[in-house]
Amino acid sequence: MKMSKSKTRTLHCLWLFLLACLCSASLANNAKINFREKEKKVLDQILGQGKYDARIRPSGINGTGPAIVRINLFVRSIATISDIKMEYSVQLTFREQWLDERLKFDDFAGRLKYLTLTEANRVWMPDLFFSNEKEGHFHNIIMPNVYIRIFPNGSVLYSIRISLTLACPMNLKLYPLDRQVCSLRMASYGWTTADLVFLWKEGDPVQVVKNLHLPRFTLEKFLTDYCNSKTNTGEYSCLKVDLLFKREFSYYLIQIYIPCCMLVIVSWVSFWLDQGAVPARVSLGVTTLLTMATQTSGINASLPPVSYTKAIDVWTGVCLTFVFGALLEFALVNYASRSDMHRESIKKKRRDMEQASMDAASDLLDTDSNATFAMKPLVRHPGDPLALEKLRQCEVHMAPQKRPNCCRTWLSKFPTRQCSRSKRIDVISRITFPLVFALFNLVYWSTYLFRDEEEN
Template structure:
């Protein structure tokens, strides 16, 4: 019984292998027949002497005997944006560019739906639109390992052409609000030789532009992208044109950490001299000159990474005012030093005057004593004269305001200048910050709705 079942299993295995061999032969023959059908179709539509790639396809209303322009639908997939350069005003991107049009000369029988489309490995065999990127600076195709080109021909004559390209495009920028600005960079596509009478580009319905979700820019954020038409007229005619506007917002956190906060800290350091002794000349001069040179070096580094433009940028306003505050702190010490020397001279002159007054009073009293008479009467007479003199020359005491009372606590002018500077400089810097950030953060164009 065991031998019977073993023999049966062996025969079943042999039959299964035989059936599988027959199926593979039949499928291989079917595949070979399918490839032969594709070859025959391609030979019938683009074989030698059957198709002329120099002639554009018939346009709209061709069936009515009126040959209009050929319509080409455009679709773009932005794969990456590598860099946006403020100095050269350009940006680099990699896109998958797709065109779709109808060429009735490429129609074929789909064998009752068995053939969905044909793939053509040599795109130069058929006619293609003469599109070019009008704001291109550099560009190249990708040919590793094979040329990244796709061309499909559908039974109704529709043609899909897709290619991956890398571009360096110009992007004119307005840097008045730098680094609190938004920039609009475009991708402009137009026909080079065919006018709108022969060729018209239009955006594909639905979703004409796609952007990869993994897009990551170090200093910008892509806020919006808009499609538009930019048909242009020249001396040779009117040419169809399409445009994609990419709206970028500059990331401010980098500039806040690298520029704004260091400049503010240099200003705060320059104010330390207001708390130093007015006679500490070496310390105050060293502090003022050091902060001034540091501020100048900071501004030089900032300007080296920016394009030379003829107008004032927001960052120029900030650095210019910060440099003015540091320079003002240095000039304040010069004024304090001058006032300190004047205080010394005034103190010496006042001391001499007091000595002279005491000497004169002693002389008067001594001469009166020598003149004789009742000492009490003489003293009384002097007191009476003095009393009458006070009645004639004394002025009523006016109550001082709080500012004068506060300043009277500091006897020297140099000290008063330092104390006033401790309040005046921070107040003016806070006022400047209020005006600066209100002007640039709450301007109208920054909060306009994106269309």
């Protein structure tokens, strides 16, 4: 009997506990229902028909002055930065916050933190627009990415996710060693500064997503500033964000600079080929020239047609000049080779004629000596070939000795069968072209790499 009484008491306690839980859950559910009903009543109270007019702007501080709207941004991604169109695409979360005392409500001892709306036309909204916008759209998947929060003190927070394509005027004088500043400008369209003023939110008004990856640029830093504009209709409040992008040079080094250097060096192979290899030297020069021209046109196709000279134009222009110079050098060598051959043929004919005249004179003297026994004169006539040869030898021995020339001594180490000028031109080109190209590289990189940031 005692055990049964204890079990009965335990069962009674369990039933009482379950009944208390059910009652508390029912009371909590009723409280939530009542709380949601209170939110509805608050919304009807502040936004009901005839109680709030969204066409009238809120008053400023202490009921006077312009309405103050504070702005902050969160940059989610930067998709593309186009050089040829001079624009960039960005996706951001845009937020505005202002005070509208007409929207104050009772927070029920802190239990109602804020009210949330999804219809922007229910409350007054600032007429902000992006002044350098080309294209833009809202995001509506799965629902419109927008909300409005109304706080008990009448503060309104508007947040929306948008994608924009913005104009970015670029200075490409140092391309591809340049830095570009792209701006994001926001201004009031209809309200002047006497009625509406935009301010950056205190603290950190602009945030950028971590690990922002761009294909050809690096975001170095960003700056916030004010850009109020005055027109014939008044002064309008304006905010701007300056994004400083640095172009990644490694891509252009691999795709442009190194291939151009290789083409220039390949054109120098012509200097080491024989002058008689006309098809090989001509085909090599023409091929490198056409390849360099194609490379230059491909580079210009990805850039806008500007009136000033860019750094890449200087590089490609000089490389094209070196390749063209190598082709002209072969034309000069070919001309010099034919000139040398013509000159050697003339010299050979002259030597043959002199030898023939000397042989004829010798035969005549031998004939005279056999026919008569007259004595030969001790002094020969000026027209005598033997006398001319003796006189030339004396002039060579009596000529003053010149001081040795280093260049001529070095060039004399490269004789040919005919000691032609064409071979000397090739030898000089083998040294001159690389030295001049190395000097150009020194001047080019020291000029464009060590410029001040202000010039960039």
